[in-house]
Amino acid sequence: MTTPPRAHIAMFSIAAHGHVNPSLEVIRELVIRGHRVSYAVPASFAAKVAATGAQPVVYTSTLPTGPEGWGSEPIDYIEPFLADAVQALPQLADAFAGDEPDLVLHDITAYPARVLAHRWGVPAVQLWPNLVPWEGYAEEVGELQNAEVRKTGRGRAYFERFADWLTENGLGDLSPDDFVARPRRGLVLIPEALQPNADRVDHARFTFVGACQGERADQGEWKRPADAEKVLLVSLGSSFTGEPAFYRECVEAFGGLPGWHVVLQIGAQVDPAELGHVPPNIEVHSWVPQLSVLKQADAFITHAGAGGSQEGLATGTPMVAVPQAVDQFGNADMLQSLGVARHLPKEEADAASLRAAVIALAGDPDVTARLTLIRERMAEEGGTGRAADLIEAELPA
Numbered sequence: 001m002t003t004p005p006r007a008h009i010a011m012f013s014i015a016a017h018g019h020v021n022p023s024l025e026v027i028r029e030l031v032i033r034g035h036r037v038s039y040a041v042p043a044s045f046a047a048k049v050a051a052t053g054a055q056p057v058v059y060t061s062t063l064p065t066g067p068e069g070w071g072s073e074p075i076d077y078i079e080p081f082l083a084d085a086v087q088a089l090p091q092l093a094d095a096f097a098g099d100e101p102d103l104v105l106h107d108i109t110a111y112p113a114r115v116l117a118h119r120w121g122v123p124a125v126q127l128w129p130n131l132v133p134w135e136g137y138a139e140e141v142g143e144l145q146n147a148e149v150r151k152t153g154r155g156r157a158y159f160e161r162f163a164d165w166l167t168e169n170g171l172g173d174l175s176p177d178d179f180v181a182r183p184r185r186g187l188v189l190i191p192e193a194l195q196p197n198a199d200r201v202d203h204a205r206f207t208f209v210g211a212c213q214g215e216r217a218d219q220g221e222w223k224r225p226a227d228a229e230k231v232l233l234v235s236l237g238s239s240f241t242g243e244p245a246f247y248r249e250c251v252e253a254f255g256g257l258p259g260w261h262v263v264l265q266i267g268a269q270v271d272p273a274e275l276g277h278v279p280p281n282i283e284v285h286s287w288v289p290q291l292s293v294l295k296q297a298d299a300f301i302t303h304a305g306a307g308g309s310q311e312g313l314a315t316g317t318p319m320v321a322v323p324q325a326v327d328q329f330g331n332a333d334m335l336q337s338l339g340v341a342r343h344l345p346k347e348e349a350d351a352a353s354l355r356a357a358v359i360a361l362a363g364d365p366d367v368t369a370r371l372t373l374i375r376e377r378m379a380e381e382g383g384t385g386r387a388a389d390l391i392e393a394e395l396p397a
Helices: 017-032 042-048 079-096 111-120 139-148 154-167 176-181 244-254 290-294 306-314 328-337 352-363 366-378 383-393
Strands: 009-011 038-043 056-057 103-107 124-128 184-186 206-208 231-233 260-265 282-285 298-301 319-321 341-343
Touching: 009 017, 009 111, 017 038, 017 042, 017 103, 017 124, 017 306, 017 383, 038 042, 042 056, 056 079, 079 111, 079 154, 103 111, 103 366, 111 124, 111 176, 139 154, 139 176, 154 176, 184 383, 231 244, 231 290, 244 260, 244 352, 260 290, 290 306, 298 306, 298 352, 306 319, 306 328, 306 366, 319 328, 319 352, 328 341
Parallel strands: 009 038, 009 103, 038 056, 103 124, 124 184, 184 206, 231 260, 231 298, 260 282, 298 319, 319 341
Antiparallel strands: none
């Protein structure tokens, strides 16, 4: 096999753990293979990017940095990405002027990247950290969602602005939906087991490479207590963590439960004092090295984000999914349909229900068998190495 010449590859993302983290091991592998990688990202993630060996290219973003900044209407979840793209595009064009890359990689939310790839005349590969649209998705889901948004003047103005921006940048032949969700080439950084209607996905466009997690030794190691018969991890991820009432239900459910040791991650938005009395079999943290804990855990209460869901599958950990927002509801349903999790809606997640679901899943040999089969299928998808191979295959000759 001929080794590709050293190339300059540019990656683009936003300041969100769920969008940056899935790409990091792929970037690290590309650097190890000798490529020079520039990674455009806001300053809050520059150190994390630099740790892979890539060169951070810092830009200023206007996206909200917490859940409180996103609003509650459908338009509130899409409008900020276009506004951010419009103001970030000139910054990024200037940052790469005279040092244009040979290939562009980009997260699904990094709209300027595809524009710049077109402007520079280089290939672009989209890295998907979550579910992809299947053939028929537009008619079954997308058009219905867009119709609701277009009912308002604000929504119609958004689509007009998006179309005008694409036209101004030489991409007027694409609709906003096609621009965002129909890349020429997409690598999907989740296992195909999590994908709804996987048989209807355009596999010429999208390739599932599965979890690209690495060892994450830089995040530290968690040690299982010697006297712990069973270990439970509770985490709602990094964004939607302001749920003190939910954490109190977890303390009530598992505090003092014989044989169980609980690792409770509460995020930065909740003061541990809000939990009240915490029994000694529960350790409370604002953050934990999740993958390290899951490798030693017997059960996982998760918000069912794409990252947490696939980490639970990769480590063979039964899950109780308590989704909070966006794609988490679909992930929770998918995990339940695989027979490895219980979808427990937030409003039903009281102490008794949480305890019953965890104990039932952790003691079910059929769940263990299904998780083992899924892990084997995930290993066949190739992960980081295959992702890097496919990216190198896109480099100009």
